[in-house]
Amino acid sequence: xxxPARTVVPDRREQRKVLVRLALAELLAMSLWxxxxxxxxxxxxxxxxxxxxAAWLTISVQLGFVAGGLLSAATTLAxxxxxxxxxxxxxxxxxxxxxxxAAFAEGAGAAVPLRFVTGMALAGVxxxxxxxxxxxxxxxxxxxxxxxxGALTVGSAAPHLLRVVGGMGDWRSVLYLAALLAAIGxxxxxxxxxxxxYESSSAPFDPHAIGRVLxxxxxxxxxxxxxxxxxxxxxxxxxxxxxxxxxxxxxxxALTSPAAAGIVAFATIAIGGPGAWAAGLAADRRGRTAVTxxxxxxxxxxxxxxxxxxxxxxxxxxxxxxxxxxxxxxxxAQFSTCVTELAEPxxxxxxxxxxxxxxxxxxxxxxxxxxxxxxxxxxxxxxAPLAIGPAIGTVAMIRLRRRPxxxxxxxxxx
Numbered sequence: 001x002x003x004p005a006r007t008v009v010p011d012r013r014e015q016r017k018v019l020v021r022l023a024l025a026e027l028l029a030m031s032l033w034x035x036x037x038x039x040x041x042x043x044x045x046x047x048x049x050x051x052x053x054a055a056w057l058t059i060s061v062q063l064g065f066v067a068g069g070l071l072s073a074a075t076t077l078a079x080x081x082x083x084x085x086x087x088x089x090x091x092x093x094x095x096x097x098x099x100x101x102a103a104f105a106e107g108a109g110a111a112v113p114l115r116f117v118t119g120m121a122l123a124g125v126x127x128x129x130x131x132x133x134x135x136x137x138x139x140x141x142x143x144x145x146x147x148x149x150g151a152l153t154v155g156s157a158a159p160h161l162l163r164v165v166g167g168m169g170d171w172r173s174v175l176y177l178a179a180l181l182a183a184i185g186x187x188x189x190x191x192x193x194x195x196x197x198y199e200s201s202s203a204p205f206d207p208h209a210i211g212r213v214l215x216x217x218x219x220x221x222x223x224x225x226x227x228x229x230x231x232x233x234x235x236x237x238x239x240x241x242x243x244x245x246x247x248x249x250x251x252x253x254a255l256t257s258p259a260a261a262g263i264v265a266f267a268t269i270a271i272g273g274p275g276a277w278a279a280g281l282a283a284d285r286r287g288r289t290a291v292t293x294x295x296x297x298x299x300x301x302x303x304x305x306x307x308x309x310x311x312x313x314x315x316x317x318x319x320x321x322x323x324x325x326x327x328x329x330x331x332x333a334q335f336s337t338c339v340t341e342l343a344e345p346x347x348x349x350x351x352x353x354x355x356x357x358x359x360x361x362x363x364x365x366x367x368x369x370x371x372x373x374x375x376x377x378x379x380x381x382x383x384a385p386l387a388i389g390p391a392i393g394t395v396a397m398i399r400l401r402r403r404p405x406x407x408x409x410x411x412x413x414x
Contacts, residue, residue, distance in 0.1 A: 010136055010197050018136045019144055021192040022129060023151035028185030029091040029125045030155030031162075032098050032118050033061060035178035036111065037238060038159035038262075039171035046171075047107045051371050058238050060112045062364045064119020065126075069357025072123055076209055078349025083128035084193050090124025091186030095179040097121065102175040126152065127353040129189075130333075134340040134348065135199025142288060142337045142410060146280020149333035150273035155181075156237065157269035164262045209347040213354055219342045221400040223355050225292055226335035228393025230359035232299060232386040235366035236328055240321065241265035243310070243379055250311040268321040272329035279330035280337075287413040288334045289401035293394045295331035299324060300390030307380035338400070341408045362389075 036043065036057040044054050072078050078086065097117040105111040129152075130145055137144035158181070162174045213219055245261035283291040302324040309317050336352055343351035366386060374382035400406055 015136055015144075018193060018196065019133070019147060021188060022132055023148050025087065025091075025185040025188040025192070026125065026129045026148055027151035027155035027158075028181040028188070029087070029094065030122070030152045031158040031178040031181045031185075032094045033122060033156045033159075034058070034237070035098055035159045035175050036061075036101065036115055038163045038241075039174050042171040043108075043111070049108060052368075053108050055238070055368055055371060056108065056112050057115060058234070059364050059367055060115040061119035061122070062234065062360050062367065064116035064121075065123045066119075066357050066361040066364075067116075068120030068123030069127065069353045069360065071120075072127070073210055073350050073354040073357060076347060076350045077124075078128050078131060078353050079209075079347050082195075083132050083349065084189055084195075086124045086128045087132070088186040088190035090121045090128075091182050091189065094118045094121035094125070095182040095186070098175050098182070099179040102172040102179075123353065123357065127356050128349060130336050130340070130352050131199070131349045132193060132196065134337075135196030137196075138198055139411065140284055141340060142283040142334055143277070143280040145337045145340070146276045146278075146283070146333040149329070149336075150276035150280075153272040153276060153329050154270045157266050157272075160241070160262050160266035160269070164259050164266070209344075209350050210354060213343060213347070213351045216343065218400060218403055218405040219339055219351065221396045221403070222335050222338035222342060223358070224396035225296075225338075225393040225400070226332075226355055226359050227362055228389040228391070228396065229292075229296060229331055229335065230362050231366055231389025231392075232303060233328055233332070234360075234363035235370045235386055236303075236324070236383070237269055238367050239370050239374075239382075240268055240325075243306070243382075244268075244317070244321070246379065247309075247311045247317060248314070264318055264321060267318075268325035271322050271325045275326035275328075275330035276333050280333055283334045283337070284410055285413070287401075288338050288409045289397040289406065292331040292334050293397050295327050296390035296394045296397075298327040300387040300394075302327065303383045303385075303387040303390070306383040307378075310379040338409060341410075342405060 040049075040054045040057055043049060043057070094117075097114045101111050101114050105114065129148060133144050133148050134141060159174055159178055162177050163171075241261055244264050248261055279291050279295060302320070305320070306324070309320050336355065339351050339355055340348060366389075369385070370382055373385060
């Protein structure tokens, strides 16, 4: 039955427990995302993959996420099913699909469909997780969702670290470990969480829910901001390891080993965790549109400057990548937080799922185009077209800031 959210004020200690448990569950589950991409060098050598086939190890996850997200949005699944059970079941499905690659796959023909299934499963982990967090937090929602997205970011980076510390040359162990972590995350979501006092009651199936989201201009401006952000984000995360490896090799400094490139790639992605947390804290205090716009301006500038630092000394490249990694994902949670404050409460899960599904659809284009740009222009300009996304996203957030509905954002801080 559809009904208004309960108004009981949650206990601060319980909020902290939920924040830690949910962030940990999402971190563990999202270790599946780049599990195959992190071991692409080993898979390329063993399976004889070219650059296009290797890209499909990531693209298939993105497409699976889009398919799962659109299916969930069309059926309002995220608002029909208890989000804790949805997160848990989806994490388990993704773990099984990932472990199956290690156990049975002998080439991209089997791995790509299993990666697609993994992506579909993760569509039941990420958006419902944000809905759970929104059900527990109202005054500090930006910080809470930012902390969760920060945990997701560290989880996405985890396979690069697993490969360095124990999986160099043994890609199967990386996939098995990622699957194990995801299964643990699913169990934590199922048994370690409960419904929050701000979560709306389960809503009935409504085929018109998506249409209302699409026609609601403030929500769509937040979505356009998110889409511009996503145009850049996953292309950077996918190709920064190869950018670093190629640059370090040409530089001829101490940073020449695959392990060094892997560690810096992990740090570049993982530093987005504290970036998302810091942006959430700032957005709650200074305003969501201001923080997202600043973040996109910084990351967009990095897209234009990256090529100038290709093969530069490590003491220049590493700090630059850390700044880029911090900024490129810092704003991510705040677009979703905007949706939780602007969209129809009863179908919040559907609105969040639709936002992420379309955003991840865009990522497939830039992930696939970036190696084409690199082949044509070299690493000097390969990342430059990604700056288009942050530019469009910044314009959308400035327009949202000027609308009267923006008073709902961050308690009126816009």
